[in-house]
Amino acid sequence: MRKLFLRIAYAFTLVPPIERQLHHRASHVRKHGALLFVRTTNTTSDSEVFMRRAMELAIKNVRAGKGGPFSALVVKSGKIIAQGTNLVTSTNDPTAHAEIIAIRAACKKLKHFELKGCEIFATCEPCPMCLGAIYWARLERIYFAANSADAAAIGFDDSFIYSELKKPAETRVIPAAQLLRKDALAVFREWELNPNKIKY
Numbered sequence: 297m298r299k300l301f302l303r304i305a306y307a308f309t310l311v312p313p314i315e316r317q318l319h320h321r322a323s324h325v326r327k328h329g330a331l332l333f334v335r336t337t338n339t340t341s342d343s344e345v346f347m348r349r350a351m352e353l354a355i356k357n358v359r360a361g362k363g364g365p366f367s368a369l370v371v372k373s374g375k376i377i378a379q380g381t382n383l384v385t386s387t388n389d390p391t392a393h394a395e396i397i398a399i400r401a402a403c404k405k406l407k408h409f410e411l412k413g414c415e416i417f418a419t420c421e422p423c424p425m426c427l428g429a430i431y432w433a434r435l436e437r438i439y440f441a442a443n444s445a446d447a448a449a450i451g452f453d454d455s456f457i458y459s460e461l462k463k464p465a466e467t468r469v470i471p472a473a474q475l476l477r478k479d480a481l482a483v484f485r486e487w488e489l490n491p492n493k494i495k496y
Contacts, residue, residue, distance in 0.1 A: 357381040368394040370402035378402035395426035
């Protein structure tokens with residue numbers, strides 16, 4: 297456990313700081329719709345504070361034995377709205393990733409299912425599940441420190457899941473079969489006709 301912690305701590309010291317104003321000077325930018333997904337080598341004081349705070353939480357999480365070496369913060373208007381750490385092993389919940397925990401807490405605090413105007417700071421590049429949650433929550437920007445290759449080097453390899461998503465459902469390692477599509481479409485019709493539905 298000590299060796300794992302030392303590797304994590306050392307890796308964090310090598311991670312380039314993340315800055316708030318990314319679109320002019322980012323070293324790596326991937327844009328999906330309105331969401332900017334970035335890794336950069338530049339710095340500003342505010343973003344360093346947020347990312348270092350997230351790293352502190354991640355290291356504390358490792359020391360406490362609560363889960364993996366990951367943490368995330370949701371920030372709005374320069375203030376931390378919510379935070380989360382990986383609690384997979386301590387809660388026996390495979391969905392309890394840091395980003396998911398932080399998003400749930402932020403939505404609860406803001407009393408809304410969308411986090412428009414918010415940014416997320418994650419100590420590692422989000423996995424497919426967390427990336428999906430970020431999109432559904434309508435967060436405006438992602439900042440991350442370690443990348444997916446760094447995570448894979450210590451045993452957290454998301455590349456397999458990403459590769460599975462590219463395959464037809466029936467050819468994936470966990471096979472999927474479609475059943476009762478017409479019945480499902482009837483359920484969708486109920487939703488379409490419901491005048492009181494809240495779209496999201």
